[in-house]
Amino acid sequence: MPKTLANYFDELRQTRVWCSVFRSGSGTSTLHRSLAIQQNVFLHLFSTKVRKRMMSFSATWYLGTLTFGTFLILVLTGVLLMLYYHPSVPQAYADTKDLQFVVSSGMFLRNLHRWSAHAMVFLVFAHMFKVFYRGAYRPPREFNWVIGVVLLLITLLLSYTGYLLPWDQLAFWAITVGSNIALAVPLLGQKIHFLLLGGNAVNANALLRFYVLHCVTLPLAAVVLIAVHFWRIRKDGGLYVHQSEPARAKAATDSATAQVEIPKPEAK
Amino acid sequence: MDKDFVAGVDSNAKKSPRRVAFITRRTSAAVRVTDEEQVQTYPELLFRVAVALEILCIALVITALLFNAPLEGLADPSHTPNPAKAPWYFLGLQELLHYFPPVVAGVLAPGLVVMALFVIPYFNINIEAEGLFLKDRKRRLTILATVAIALTVFLLIFDVYVAIPGTLIIAALMAIAGYSSPQSPSSLQRYLAAKPLSFWIMTWFLIELVVLTAVGTFFRGPGWAWAWPWQGY
Numbered sequence: 212m213p214k215t216l217a218n219y220f221d222e223l224r225q226t227r228v229w230c231s232v233f234r235s236g237s238g239t240s241t242l243h244r245s246l247a248i249q250q251n252v253f254l255h256l257f258s259t260k261v262r263k264r265m266m267s268f269s270a271t272w273y274l275g276t277l278t279f280g281t282f283l284i285l286v287l288t289g290v291l292l293m294l295y296y297h298p299s300v301p302q303a304y305a306d307t308k309d310l311q312f313v314v315s316s317g318m319f320l321r322n323l324h325r326w327s328a329h330a331m332v333f334l335v336f337a338h339m340f341k342v343f344y345r346g347a348y349r350p351p352r353e354f355n356w357v358i359g360v361v362l363l364l365i366t367l368l369l370s371y372t373g374y375l376l377p378w379d380q381l382a383f384w385a386i387t388v389g390s391n392i393a394l395a396v397p398l399l400g401q402k403i404h405f406l407l408l409g410g411n412a413v414n415a416n417a418l419l420r421f422y423v424l425h426c427v428t429l430p431l432a433a434v435v436l437i438a439v440h441f442w443r444i445r446k447d448g449g450l451y452v453h454q455s456e457p458a459r460a461k462a463a464t465d466s467a468t469a470q471v472e473i474p475k476p477e478a479k
Numbered sequence: 480m481d482k483d484f485v486a487g488v489d490s491n492a493k494k495s496p497r498r499v500a501f502i503t504r505r506t507s508a509a510v511r512v513t514d515e516e517q518v519q520t521y522p523e524l525l526f527r528v529a530v531a532l533e534i535l536c537i538a539l540v541i542t543a544l545l546f547n548a549p550l551e552g553l554a555d556p557s558h559t560p561n562p563a564k565a566p567w568y569f570l571g572l573q574e575l576l577h578y579f580p581p582v583v584a585g586v587l588a589p590g591l592v593v594m595a596l597f598v599i600p601y602f603n604i605n606i607e608a609e610g611l612f613l614k615d616r617k618r619r620l621t622i623l624a625t626v627a628i629a630l631t632v633f634l635l636i637f638d639v640y641v642a643i644p645g646t647l648i649i650a651a652l653m654a655i656a657g658y659s660s661p662q663s664p665s666s667l668q669r670y671l672a673a674k675p676l677s678f679w680i681m682t683w684f685l686i687e688l689v690v691l692t693a694v695g696t697f698f699r700g701p702g703w704a705w706a707w708p709w710q711g712y
Contacts (some may be wrong), residue, residue, distance in 0.1 A: 254520075357597055395586050
């Protein structure tokens with residue numbers, strides 16, 4: 212029998228090195244496949260089994276998955292962009308220009324980062340509305356919805372802080388318009404505005420502040436909350452399907468349904 | 480044949496095991512199965528996730544190859560562009576700032592929206608999610624008419640004409656829902672009749688969010704005056 216690629220892969224999975232890396236072993240049984248999820252530090256956030264219906268496209272449109280995908284692209288391209296960028300005035304603008312005209316594929320890198328950022332903002336909104344219309348915020352998932360709203364705000368802040376970094380006219384005035392809204396807060400407006408910008412107007416301090424928020428603070432907060440968000444899906448019983456809810460949560464909506472059906476006795 | 484067994488309508492073998500249904504010979508109790516078919520996350524789900532992410536990557540890479548990110552001249556604090564626009568997802572807010580004082584449009588409105596989003600799952604009315612007009616129909620229709628008229632007048636007073644069509648469409652759909660029931664002949668009526676209050680508020684919010692953002696993005700020029708998309712502001 213000729214060896215196929217699958218055979219080679221199976222052989223690879225029997226090797227001592229492979230077995231030392233992947234704790235779940237090499238079998239294809241249901242147990243091994245469960246262990247592949249459960250014994251992996253990243254994948255163990257997910258449940259080992261999912262309801263088949265929830266994998267259909269119409270159930271979720273994969274909006275959460277896609278949002279996370281844009282986040283991964285943004286982290287990857289963002290780290291590469293950081294290699295070419297100094298958060299200082301006016302060097303930031305020169306660096307952005309260099310990305311366009313000097314750095315190999317720099318233009319592509321910046322384009323991918325920017326369009327992915329727009330896509331992430333759009334997808335995170337779409338995800339929220341889809342979850343709402345499915346009613347998936349119902350108990351015991353309340354808190355995961357709250358985490359989701361926080362992640363929406365973090366996404367907006369990530370995008371907003373990144374908007375300033377090219378230090379061009381578009382960036383400068385968009386942030387000026389946006390940050391002026393803070394001035395409208397009663398009593399504390401001036402203070403909040405100053406805290407946000409590190410000054411009374413958008414300047415070099417504001418650029419540094421936004422850079423730190425954009426590259427360190429907000430991404431770290433996002434990573435932590437995304438992990439909790441995923442983990443809570445498993446802990447709250449998987450993706451929401453109304454028909455599969457435990458009796459307690461279900462009782463509220465169809466309280467009169469009998470759980471035990473007794474068929475009619477056969478006619479004698 | 481006489482009934483020779485007793486079963487409470489709310490008997491639930493899982494929830495309250497002490498309740499007993501007496502089953503005579505030749506009959507058996509079928510517990511309705513609430514668990515549905517499950518599959519292994521690996522490989523079934525992870526494979527689909529990988530496909531979804533690949534499609535996303537391809538779409539974004541093609542976009543990045545075809546369209547360049549904008550880059551204007553060096554930031555110049557002494558030269559204000561007209562109009563100066565925020566990022567697109569804040570243009571709905573900026574559009575509101577055009578109509579209302581900053582403390583209302585910039586602080587109160589977004590603050591209340593965020594608060595409302597946070598508390599959605601903590602209200603039983605949103606958990607039960609019963610059709611808005613299935614109970615107490617007459618009174619609720621009166622309230623609907625009052626709120627719709629008041630809101631429209633409010634929007635007229637502040638010249639927020641762009642938000643009026645969405646408001647009237649939702650009000651009209653709600654009125655249709657009010658005159659429908661789960662027994663209505665048309666499926667659209669049955670669909671609308673089953674919709675709870677939260678659905679109507681959220682849908683109204685979604686429509687106005689899209690309209691205000693689109694107007695701010697495509698229809699505003701110098702001095703935030705009305706402009707057409709092809710004028711390119």
